[in-house]
Amino acid sequence: MTSKLTDHYRHILSDLGEQPERDGLADTPERAAKAMQFLTGGYSEDLETIVNGAIFESDTDEMVVVQNIEFYSLCEHHMLPFFGQAHIAYIPDGKVLGLSKFARITDMYARRLQIQEKLTKEIANAVADVTGATGVGVVLEARHMCMMMRGVQKQNSLMTTSVMLGGLRHSQNTRNEFLTLIGRRA
Numbered sequence: 292m293t294s295k296l297t298d299h300y301r302h303i304l305s306d307l308g309e310q311p312e313r314d315g316l317a318d319t320p321e322r323a324a325k326a327m328q329f330l331t332g333g334y335s336e337d338l339e340t341i342v343n344g345a346i347f348e349s350d351t352d353e354m355v356v357v358q359n360i361e362f363y364s365l366c367e368h369h370m371l372p373f374f375g376q377a378h379i380a381y382i383p384d385g386k387v388l389g390l391s392k393f394a395r396i397t398d399m400y401a402r403r404l405q406i407q408e409k410l411t412k413e414i415a416n417a418v419a420d421v422t423g424a425t426g427v428g429v430v431l432e433a434r435h436m437c438m439m440m441r442g443v444q445k446q447n448s449l450m451t452t453s454v455m456l457g458g459l460r461h462s463q464n465t466r467n468e469f470l471t472l473i474g475r476r477a
């Protein structure tokens with residue numbers, strides 16, 4: 292796959308008016324291919340493998356919040372980066388998830404071609420699926436390079452998306468608790 296992508300990048304460079312064989316660019320098609328494979332590595336991962344059984348019995352039924360999980364994704368419209376932070380809450384129902392797995396779940400879906408709304412929903416559904424939680428909340432805040440480097444060229448706009456499931460959807464108090472814990476006005 293790397294060699295096929297490398298060939299494509301060589302063509303892209305010449306179509307852009309470059310000379311792919313010149314010194315500085317000689318290894319660029321292969322580097323670009325490897326970089327893009329890393330940035331879209333989420334396609335070859337699956338939830339069960341990354342969670343790796345790290346689900347532990349627990350009698351806690353209080354909200355758990357993991358915040359400021361940084362992520363880098365690519366928008367599916369321009370294949371340009373969007374990046375920011377994810378904040379995840381869940382209300383356990385007999386099972387808690389290993390802490391690092393929230394970041395792994397976020398990265399698995401972020402490292403695909405995405406829109407922010409879908410990324411938010413996929414993370415929420417995955418956390419709900421693996422934990423069986425009675426409530427899940429995910430808030431994503433991100434900046435989109437396709438709006439900064441090109442297009443409307445707005446440098447400071449921040450997109451916030453959220454998905455609330457179960458108890459976090461139905462109880463305003465619970466949702467407010469999550470938003471307060473992550474420093475947002477409820």
Ligand SMILES: Nc1nc2c(ncn2[C@@H]2O[C@H](COP(=O)(O)OP(=O)(O)OP(=O)(O)O)[C@@H](O)[C@H]2O)c(=O)[nH]1
Nearest residue numbers: 366367368373405406407408435437438441442443
């Ligand atoms: N809702 C949403 N829109 C996104 C996301 N990433 C990029 N976009 C938008 O996707 C839209 C694509 O619009 P088009 O008009 O088809 O493409 P375009 O001519 O390149 O649009 P401009 O960016 O306005 O120049 C743009 O408004 C982008 O800002 C995302 O994660 N969520």
Ligand SMILES: [Zn+2]
Nearest residue numbers: 366368369437
């Ligand atoms: Zn875009």
